[in-house]
Amino acid sequence: TINGQRLNDTLHQTCEFGAAHRWGPKSTETGMARLALTDTDKQVRDWFVAEMKALGCEVKVDTMGNIFAIRAGENEGPPTAMGSHLDTQPTGGRYDGILGVMAAVEAMRTLHESGRKTKYPVAAIDWTNEEGARFPKSMQASSVWAGDITLEDAHALADVTDDKVTTLSELQRIGYAGDVPCSWEANPLGAHFEIHIEQGPVLENASQRVGIVRGGQAYKWFEITIRGRDSHAGTTPMDCRADPMLTAAHFIVAASSIARAHGGLCTNGIFTAKPGSVNTIPNEVRFSLDIRHVEDAALAAIEAEIRARTAEITKTGYKVECVIEWKPLYANPAIVFHPDCVSAVRAAALGNVDEKDTREIISGAGHDSCCTSKRVPTGMIFIPSKDGLSHNPEEYSTPEDCALGAQVLLDAVLLYDSQ
Amino acid sequence: TINGQRLNDTLHQTCEFGAAHRWGPKSTETGMARLALTDTDKQVRDWFVAEMKALGCEVKVDTMGNIFAIRAGENEGPPTAMGSHLDTQPTGGRYDGILGVMAAVEAMRTLHESGRKTKYPVAAIDWTNEEGARFPKSMQASSVWAGDITLEDAHALADVTDDKVTTLSELQRIGYAGDVPCSWEANPLGAHFEIHIEQGPVLENASQRVGIVRGGQAYKWFEITIRGRDSHAGTTPMDCRADPMLTAAHFIVAASSIARAHGGLCTNGIFTAKPGSVNTIPNEVRFSLDIRHVEDAALAAIEAEIRARTAEITKTGYKVECVIEWKPLYANPAIVFHPDCVSAVRAAALGNVDEKDTREIISGAGHDSCCTSKRVPTGMIFIPSKDGLSHNPEEYSTPEDCALGAQVLLDAVLLYDSQ
């Protein structure tokens, strides 16, 4: 049995690395700003490595900075892994990703204390830049591991705020450019389990405690650039403008309503305009587009409709027109988890709570498990999020739910290992 | 008679301080990025001061960094001034403001060479931060001179990209925080004349060469902040969002169509979003709003209608709503120039070209002359802008039109002085 108090204490202790955005008087009432590969990410990584070594684990760091802490089993072979991520959003909370790694640490501590032998090795993993907040590709490092994107492309990916800072330069700067190949073939896993907060309102609204995750929705990210002509705000008639700001506003309104009509989601989180002067019509605006749907076909329809509608928007009727450029940043197809892992999660859940307290659920967010599931059997456990809120400093899950989730994680891993 | 070749040569020579955005192969085929109080602004100021001293002028610098170069007349008394500005937009051209100061320099050189005595002193002025691009208040320093805004507020105004850099700190850094009071009472002028490019298409479309400016349109600047709730792009249903980005897009579309319906103008040149992550709905977006109309009442109607319509837009129907905050940055009422100055400009123009080559015109842009006109008789001369383009690196006026404008400026000053 895991130690729920220790789990929650450890989670909040390590949140000292990167705590930010205080919203209440208690010491734990802050959010987090621990962006991938920053100094505070290095601090929590160092803590994780030291902690796992103290439990007798072998620790490997791969070329994307993913950290694998491996506890030997009775037999050699690819480990059954418990993984998630320690990086956060710029205005993130204390649970997204962090709970998954802390639950893996707690599971390892429990195995260690009980002297429990597993058939095969068990691993705890911290995956690099799951959020995609600093380097704009979510699950960046688990995507490389899964062979979805190349190591070169991932290494070259720059900080969203500074072209000159790349993933590789930051991995090197903080000392986490390891030499183990980042590859499911060269550094394989037997299976991957992950506990995560739901980040949405479904479990809370149904008063249920454990989500047995069946898969994840499809999503795509783009960087949209609209170019027009900079000219004077006071002397340029409305009919003689190629205004990329106004075109972008039409784009965002249209994209949102198209996604909504299809039952999907649309978000524009980043936006910049050049040259940035009150009385100059911009010559270029750039913004991110994140579209999602549970079905691949519907997502494709949303994208096609936005492309068609916005191609019309650029037609200013004036001799100078705006031009829209779509740069794909990321694409994650709809994911279906492995039936053996889903069964292990279900059995583990039912060992801890009544069936009515559980539900099968599709993840709205991407997770490292979406990447691992392309290569090895994968399963996930969700626990409720207060107000369905995530990517927000006030993100919250109860200590009891965190402890329950960690227990289900360990039980699912042991069940899978024993089969 | 002024020397048109020398005027144009000097203009392009001094554009070496701050040249940027090459658009053609010739040495003069670049735009400018000489933002107020930057190092390149200091360079051109130093050049202006040295040049005016070499012509025997007394040079005074006031507490806003405005530079007054004064050539003595037969009598003591407030000088008849020729003023404009040497700062530019970030993607500005070689004529906006610059031509006005260079024409004043050429007029001074002409007076000097001919030994011409004027009844009263004559001044050439460089006004600080006319553009409002770096510090977001246009005609910032001529507004202080006119008593429209306080010296304290103007000194405290920060760089649009960096809160910690203020107008005062930059004046001090480049050595242009002078000790002459910035005040029309303590440092008076007799009159103010300014030649400027039209920056719009009216003269060019009418094939006319000289605009006799009757006044300027009204305009207002605001910084709009919309606050919502940051949450997850993948797990937050469209109906459970308070998305300030989407609200801002609706705002911009609505404001543009309202301004258009009234025959006015609307521009959003600056836009930032926080925290700036692809998969997080922003918690705050901030953007500039510039609205204009030739009539004060119509401008007020545009503002009122935008306020009313956008107050509706924030009603998400969800328990969390967006909040819009309007921070006024600047307001410039419609301006009517002094009949004596308008007459002097007309007479000077008709001394150089046929009546059919001139027209009376209202300025779409604000100018330092709009501020001086509140305190002393003021007049302006416009020359055509190619394609009506300004606040753009390709801004262009012919050498012939620049020379003609400078001649009209000098003639108007001499006419006014002799009355």
Ligand SMILES: NC(=O)NCCC(=O)O
């Ligand atoms: N779980 C999570 O927040 N992942 C980030 C990737 C996404 O945008 O869905």
Ligand SMILES: NC(=O)NCCC(=O)O
């Ligand atoms: N002339 C000019 O570009 N002035 C800047 C002030 C304005 O925005 O009109």
